[in-house]
Amino acid sequence: MVAGNPGLPELGWNDFFAGRFAAHEADGLRPGRILTQEKLLYLVHDGKAELAAELSGRFRREAERHGGFPAVGDWVAFTPHSEDHAIIHALLPRRTVISRKVAGDLTAEQVIAANVDTIFLVAGLDQEFNPRRIERYVAAMLASGAIPVVVLNKTDLCPNTTTALAQLGPIQTTVAVLQASATAGTGLDAIRSYVRAGETVAFVGSSGVGKSTIINRLLGEERQETGAVSRAVGKGRHVTTKRELIPLPGGGLLMDTPGLRALSDRGR
Numbered sequence: 213m214v215a216g217n218p219g220l221p222e223l224g225w226n227d228f229f230a231g232r233f234a235a236h237e238a239d240g241l242r243p244g245r246i247l248t249q250e251k252l253l254y255l256v257h258d259g260k261a262e263l264a265a266e267l268s269g270r271f272r273r274e275a276e277r278h279g280g281f282p283a284v285g286d287w288v289a290f291t292p293h294s295e296d297h298a299i300i301h302a303l304l305p306r307r308t309v310i311s312r313k314v315a316g317d318l319t320a321e322q323v324i325a326a327n328v329d330t331i332f333l334v335a336g337l338d339q340e341f342n343p344r345r346i347e348r349y350v351a352a353m354l355a356s357g358a359i360p361v362v363v364l365n366k367t368d369l370c371p372n373t374t375t376a377l378a379q380l381g382p383i384q385t386t387v388a389v390l391q392a393s394a395t396a397g398t399g400l401d402a403i404r405s406y407v408r409a410g411e412t413v414a415f416v417g418s419s420g421v422g423k424s425t426i427i428n429r430l431l432g433e434e435r436q437e438t439g440a441v442s443r444a445v446g447k448g449r450h451v452t453t454k455r456e457l458i459p460l461p462g463g464g465l466l467m468d469t470p471g472l473r474a475l476s477d478r479g480r
């Protein structure tokens with residue numbers, strides 16, 4: 213059944229996950245990928261349809277005791293509960309993990325996203341441009357197992373991109389640095405070339421840098437809400453409020469994420 217589901221490879225299913233799912237398949241479970249999460253309510257895609265899903269009581273107790281709650285991008289093993297509801301029984305091992313430190317806890321890590329192949333670290337070439345912050349983000353992303361790529365967006369607001377690039381310094385030798393203007397529509401083909409069939413790319417970066425605007429341009433529709441960050445409302449304003457995995461027609465998956473203030477609580 214798993215082998216005969218063409219929707220699964222489109223969601224990023226491959227030999228890695230198939231090998232780890234074998235025991236669950238023998239138990240009669242089905243594989244699905246988590247598209248979004250709202251507390252303990254998950255939206256899972258099984259290659260054919262989206263299902264609202266919750267954790268089984270046993271899985272939930274285990275996760276509360278030892279950690280291991282599913283995150284957006286995770287593959288899980290589930291049983292259908294009704295036509296559009298499912299119960300999640302197990303989490304498949306992750307190929308990559310983007311995580312951050314939990315405030316007030318030296319060892320705990322919060323998983324932001326799982327099974328991401330490429331991380332677009334988006335920064336705006338406006339007055340918020342902060343090369344040191346980009347360097348810190350890149351350093352933090354290197355541990356994830358995913359490949360970080362820096363996207364310098366809003367080139368239309370930057371009088372001299374060469375000067376800005378020079379400020380980025382040596383990280384340019386370790387990661388690719390792309391330039392784009394989501395509103396002017398430039399640099400998008402280079403971004404799109406990283407979004408390969410069956411692969412997942414996540415957009416991370418501070419609020420207001422244009423992550424959702426780029427995603428809408430790639431999708432060719434205004435799917436994600438976008439907007440200017442209101443300083444009057446203060447630092448807490450994020451237009452995107454939840455992580456979400458969005459299949460791109462023609463192949464690949466895009467993950468939108470809320471603006472990141474810091475990857476750890478130890479300052480910016």
Ligand SMILES: Nc1nc2c(ncn2[C@@H]2O[C@H](COP(=O)(O)OP(=O)(O)OP(=O)(O)O)[C@@H](O)[C@H]2O)c(=O)[nH]1
Nearest residue numbers: 366393394420421422423424425438439451452471
């Ligand atoms: N001038 C200019 N503005 C842009 C560009 N890309 C995005 N913007 C604007 O920047 C603002 C923020 O864009 P969003 O896409 O909502 O930013 P975001 O990174 O998704 O922000 P959060 O969801 O809060 O994390 C919007 O008003 C966009 O129109 C660009 O290339 N140039």
Ligand SMILES: [Mg+2]
Nearest residue numbers: 423424451452
């Ligand atoms: Mg957004």
